[in-house]
Amino acid sequence: MDSTALKLFLTQQQEAHKEQLVFLQQQQEKLLETILKKIGTQTDHTSILNSLNGRIATFKYNSEDGETFDRWFGRYEDVIKVDGAQLDDASKTRLLVTKLDKHEAEQFRNHILPKMPAEVNFEDTVAMLKKLFN
Structure with a gap:
């Protein structure tokens, strides 16, 4: 070369x-x-x-004082849906479940067995909580 x-x-x-x-x-x-x-x-x-x-305050059910899930969720529904609009359904559900007091969270988990809270969508979670705590 x-x-x-x-x-x-x-x-x-x-x-x-x-x-x-x-x-x-x-x-x-x-x-x-x-x-x-x-x-x-x-x-x-x-x-x-x-x-x-x-x-968002923690939800503690007390029917005698009128502290029902409907009443609590009525105060925070817009906060979750509007301010949390960028969150996916699973994140909104986790947020909602973490805002339940100890007894209410345990009752909800027992109600949805054998599913885990992450396996239930947001709207169904709200409907179940209304059924349990109204």
Whole structure:
């Protein structure tokens, strides 16, 4: 191989290498962008849950004082549905179940056996809680 051919070969190799580097850099940028979007979404989701959790009182059933689920849910339904609109159904259900006092949560879990609370959608959870605590 003469020097001209060698020089041409090395130039072609260098160009191919540059193209590979540009391609890899673009792929890394896309991956980083995807990861950052997911982290942002998770942070938003967590901050919404934390905000709602702090604004919603724990439900404790007391029929003598009129503390029924209907009355409690009437106070917080908009907070959950409007302020929590970005949350998926499962997250709203988990939030609702975590706001039940110890006895009410146990009674609800016993009522839905053999299912777990995560297996019951939000609307069905609300309907069951109304049935149990009204």
